[in-house]
Amino acid sequence: MARAPADENTNPSHAFGRMLWRHRGEPGMLIPLLQAAQDSYGYIPQLAVEQISEVTGIPASEVYGVITFYKQFRVKPVGRHLIRLCKGTACHVQGANMIAQTVADELRVPPDETTDDGVFTFIVVACLGCCSLAPVLMVDDQTYGRMTPQKVRRILRQYRQRAATSPKTTPPKAASAAVPANP
Amino acid sequence: MQEVVVGLGSCGIAAGGQRVHQRFAELLQPDRNDSILKQTGCIGLCYREVLVEVRDQQGRRSLYGEVSPERVDRIVAEHLRQGKVIDEWIVDTGEVFARQQRIVLRNCGVIDPASLDEYRARDGYRALEKVLTQMTPAQVIDLISESGLRGRGGAGFPTGTKWRLAQATKDPHRYVICNGDEGDPGAFMDRSVLEGDPHSVLEGMTIAAYAIGASAGYVYVRAEYPEAVRRLRHAIAQASEHGCLGTNILGKGFHFEVALKEGAGAFVCGEETALIASVEGKRGMPRVRPPFPVESGLWGHPTCINNVETLANVPWIILNGAGAFNACGTAGSKGTKVFALAGKVKRGGLVEVPMGTSINEVINEIGGGTISGRTFKAVQMGGPSGGCIPASLGETPVDYEQLTATGAIMGSGGMVVMDESTCMVDVARFFLSFTQNESCGKCTFCRIGTKRMLEILERISEGKGKEEDLKLLAELGEQIKASSLCGLGQTAPNPVLTTLRYFLPEYQAHIIEKKCPAKVCLPLVEFWIDPEKCNGCGLCIQACEVGAVSGEKKLPHRVDVAVCVKCARCMTVCRQDAIEKR
Numbered sequence: 001m002a003r004a005p006a007d008e009n010t011n012p013s014h015a016f017g018r019m020l021w022r023h024r025g026e027p028g029m030l031i032p033l034l035q036a037a038q039d040s041y042g043y044i045p046q047l048a049v050e051q052i053s054e055v056t057g058i059p060a061s062e063v064y065g066v067i068t069f070y071k072q073f074r075v076k077p078v079g080r081h082l083i084r085l086c087k088g089t090a091c092h093v094q095g096a097n098m099i100a101q102t103v104a105d106e107l108r109v110p111p112d113e114t115t116d117d118g119v120f121t122f123i124v125v126a127c128l129g130c131c132s133l134a135p136v137l138m139v140d141d142q143t144y145g146r147m148t149p150q151k152v153r154r155i156l157r158q159y160r161q162r163a164a165t166s167p168k169t170t171p172p173k174a175a176s177a178a179v180p181a182n183p
Numbered sequence: 184m185q186e187v188v189v190g191l192g193s194c195g196i197a198a199g200g201q202r203v204h205q206r207f208a209e210l211l212q213p214d215r216n217d218s219i220l221k222q223t224g225c226i227g228l229c230y231r232e233v234l235v236e237v238r239d240q241q242g243r244r245s246l247y248g249e250v251s252p253e254r255v256d257r258i259v260a261e262h263l264r265q266g267k268v269i270d271e272w273i274v275d276t277g278e279v280f281a282r283q284q285r286i287v288l289r290n291c292g293v294i295d296p297a298s299l300d301e302y303r304a305r306d307g308y309r310a311l312e313k314v315l316t317q318m319t320p321a322q323v324i325d326l327i328s329e330s331g332l333r334g335r336g337g338a339g340f341p342t343g344t345k346w347r348l349a350q351a352t353k354d355p356h357r358y359v360i361c362n363g364d365e366g367d368p369g370a371f372m373d374r375s376v377l378e379g380d381p382h383s384v385l386e387g388m389t390i391a392a393y394a395i396g397a398s399a400g401y402v403y404v405r406a407e408y409p410e411a412v413r414r415l416r417h418a419i420a421q422a423s424e425h426g427c428l429g430t431n432i433l434g435k436g437f438h439f440e441v442a443l444k445e446g447a448g449a450f451v452c453g454e455e456t457a458l459i460a461s462v463e464g465k466r467g468m469p470r471v472r473p474p475f476p477v478e479s480g481l482w483g484h485p486t487c488i489n490n491v492e493t494l495a496n497v498p499w500i501i502l503n504g505a506g507a508f509n510a511c512g513t514a515g516s517k518g519t520k521v522f523a524l525a526g527k528v529k530r531g532g533l534v535e536v537p538m539g540t541s542i543n544e545v546i547n548e549i550g551g552g553t554i555s556g557r558t559f560k561a562v563q564m565g566g567p568s569g570g571c572i573p574a575s576l577g578e579t580p581v582d583y584e585q586l587t588a589t590g591a592i593m594g595s596g597g598m599v600v601m602d603e604s605t606c607m608v609d610v611a612r613f614f615l616s617f618t619q620n621e622s623c624g625k626c627t628f629c630r631i632g633t634k635r636m637l638e639i640l641e642r643i644s645e646g647k648g649k650e651e652d653l654k655l656l657a658e659l660g661e662q663i664k665a666s667s668l669c670g671l672g673q674t675a676p677n678p679v680l681t682t683l684r685y686f687l688p689e690y691q692a693h694i695i696e697k698k699c700p701a702k703v704c705l706p707l708v709e710f711w712i713d714p715e716k717c718n719g720c721g722l723c724i725q726a727c728e729v730g731a732v733s734g735e736k737k738l739p740h741r742v743d744v745a746v747c748v749k750c751a752r753c754m755t756v757c758r759q760d761a762i763e764k765r
Contacts, residue, residue: 093605101751127371131526131599
């Protein structure tokens, strides 16, 4: 388990910190708290689990139980760009497997992994709901429809080039608030 | 004053709608006195996104399709400034809309979802006013019962009956939950309604709350729908501010608070009891029913859970009467049904048809048939809980009972069209891998049975299947259906059982002849390079990791099938489209 960024206790401005402070034991707040933690860090760091457990009184083991039940939650940091490949029915019939293969080949990582340089995290999701544009790929918040292997390569190379030329504001493996979360 | 309306549902945004909207905003800056730029939700013609509608002074409406930021310039210059319609970009909606009847989608793609005024201008919140001033809760329930409205989430439970059960409980602390956890891959109806007309769902919920006597409610939305969450949140704030939600609604002394809960990505949470567990902040595991949620649901209180589409129907029924609603439909299924038409269909999108319309009509007349122009092979309805209906049953009407008789279900409304390039064994394997992955693990048959079924299907699609496997699949399928607690397990085998029933020869081809007729299952195909198309560029030689492709530069290459491991990498790099599966 990677350590969370150092500012996570000291920076009260982010949503997760505010929610923790305001928590007054209302029932049913565990999932919203976890969502806020992931929004703030891009994943759910160990420390956040401990803090949530402390304010809600729910044992950390149970918090982990909830985290691992839901697909949305991640306990590992993500790269600078999150690639979500849709594997819904419409995308599947229109050849999503081939697109998945191309992404994995191009990035040299299987789904659910982050590239060594920390630029990309590649995940496969159930359905993005843009079925008429199938097959669909999402990079961060941008959706790309009617994908072909060639188009995928071109898009990924553009992101990689941009990532290489733009200065890195954070160490690649550490998640930051700049990482778009909320898949 | 003329209006320019850009379709900004999720599909529209994905196709680049924001850039189109921005370009209009830039260009229309000097014309702001005679042209207004607006946005709307899903128009339903997803296959032509980005869509832009121009409503000019003469009251003419022109719908432009495939609008790009570049095309905006010409639309502004010719249509908006000179009144000349650009005919070649106009979308002909005649065939698509002719057979549709829009009740649920009455405002989708028409109004700006962020504007309460536009919703009100189209009779918005008038049904609520009527209910609060002229009707008792019992009258509301009677009216909904009389209309014949049934749950649109898929199971088709009569809505009026559900409300009556909730209202009859002794516990005065009751909840209404709107189920927007649209987890079926290939379905996007609820998302479109939540994005395009969020107030209609809130109004329906408030009417339900009045009918059953609830003072609090939740809208549970999939977290994968950020745009729907955003618009709904905005609508809740707006409705509360204008007295349509919250305390003393419309000044009539009725109180109802709504909060939004975002799901966290679990298909099983579409099931009522799992959804309740999720709202309570727990793992979304279903529990034994009875007690049903209407008796003991959220935090042990009576809870009425209705689907998004069901609730969107409610205000319309209140205003137009039960008779207008049950005038269309079949004996057991009244009103309309929204479908998300996708897959190998020419005109994919969102359609709403009267119950009783045949599958053929939906696919061929509204959807324009398949992309290839040949007849469709099958249509998948009901997502992972549903089944594949073959073209031979295309005359089956959209009706709860008749669709169930085919082995599929009405489902929430996903309709994925398949043609001869779709392998039915692969489709069955796809759905089973989905349900296997999403099984919460509580019931043994669902947890382990689906795993075993998936393994068998994987074996078959790799050409290692045995003839006994087919019997085993059917047997396991029946047992999983019989021994699972919730709808997920009870329906998970359906995609396999229906494909076994209607496409048995295809399974046999995989097992006996070791061939995949649709050329989808890679281990059963051979790769071949068309010498006519190959220009000898060598990309495939570089891509092949086992050295199966060879050939001189600028001369046609060839694949050594004895060495080939069938990874299809060569296909993904070929720019000449020269590599074929045989």
